Amino acid sequence: MQDQKLESAKGEPREENKMLEFFDILQQDKAEDATNAKGTISYEESEESELVSLSLGISSNIGEGIVDKRLELGLDINLDPLDEAEDANNLSTESSFGEGGKEEEPTEMWPPSKVLKTMKSGDKSEASQKHDQKKARVSIRARCDAQTMNDGCQWRKYGQKMAKGNPCPRAYYRCTVSPSCPVRKQVQRCAEDMSILITTYEGIHNHPLPMSATAMACTTSSASTIIHFLSSMLQSPSLTSQHGLVNSAISSIINSFAPNNYNPNNALNFSTYQVPRPPQFYIPNPSISTFNSHPTITLDLTTPPSSSNSTFTHVPKYSPTSLNFNSSGFSPLQSSISQSPWINSFSAYFNTGTVTQNTNHGGNYMLNTGNIQPSLGHLHQPIYMSNNNTISQQSFPDPIVAATKAITSNPKFQSALATALTTYVGNEGGGGGRLRENHVTESAELNSKLCSENTIACASSRNSNMFPLPLQVSKSASGSCSNRSNQLLEQWK
């Protein structure tokens, strides 16, 4: 205690303690949830290659085309690290894994401008600062002729605006499954390709979802979790000011999300960006302010019709630093979105050898897993790194090397990062991930069964509930873990 007081006076050590405490609890949570652990994070510190592989996937059995149909990711992952406590409280009102959340159920999860105005009229309280922070978003690009994608939820349109640079209006929807549900979505057609529907989700459902809604929800949750965790890490003063190497590592990892490379063989397009600033995730000197805008992941479900069923079979097995985030089991999507063959085995792969940097969306980053889109043909020519890790057009960027060294030279960070990522990504639907010391990058092990037997389809807004299914509790066994982690993340700030 006394030490803590002394350290708190110093500031940064206190932050470091918080971080350590955070990871300690993560470890505890992970152990508690280990029985049903699906997420795997592994790293191997090879003497020769210093390889570090962080596998964010969830183990799965996709051999012989058999896909486990179990839902792996729930919806209790809070997208916004700054709204976690609030969301956790909301979840606690309808789920069993809340821990000491507030008892009163908020009547308005998405404070209207009036409320915000009221909040801001006073002191710049912590609460208002939280609301100043933007929630993480997940944007999904899919070819769809209908007004909107049927993601299983019920939506009510509450507005429509003409967006700059796009002749198509942007429609605003809110989830009506629960009156207090904070989830919003924006639907807009791509200006370059009108057949592409861009659906942006924001917020966390605070109610059980129809089974038909879990596919999209799982996708968005898992994707945004990446942003969530990394942004949280980067906002830690201890990381930004004290641990240069670790900081460099995180930045580099994030940069690896911000692709300079393009792998046309893999099929998912993860883009992490904040609008409208360019390279948000390239942060030579990470700072909190960098994350004030909406951090967004884009899932690009569009692929050229000529592409074959892109699965996770072409994942590079080894790379100096890799973050492997993948999932599978979206077979129903294939029938719903026939032009997205990759969905048959939904996967994403974050890897310094497979990422690309697109400059089309105002500097946002994309991890393209699909083939290069015709609509994106005018974009910055991606740099492709082959699967055998041969760098074809550019040498390894220094930040990646720095990241590798930082990670490999700092076991604590390895463990912490691995654990945290496991907790955030792999714990849903069965508990925390497990840390393995063996070299795990085989696709069969890496592929995660994320969601299946779920439907995402195009539908008119008038018939959004195209496939009405009985409500099923979107249960997450790791809720307590997430909540505790989120609470600690809160304390970081």
Add this chain to the structure above:
DNA sequence: CGGCTTTGACCAGCGC
């Protein structure tokens, strides 16, 4: 009649 969409107005944030 209830639920939904439409649409103009309003507000806040941001850049200049």
Add this chain to the structure above:
DNA sequence: GCGCTGGTCAAAGCCG
């Protein structure tokens, strides 16, 4: 301070 833009509100109308 001003204008632009994104996001939301709320009244009016539509639809089953």
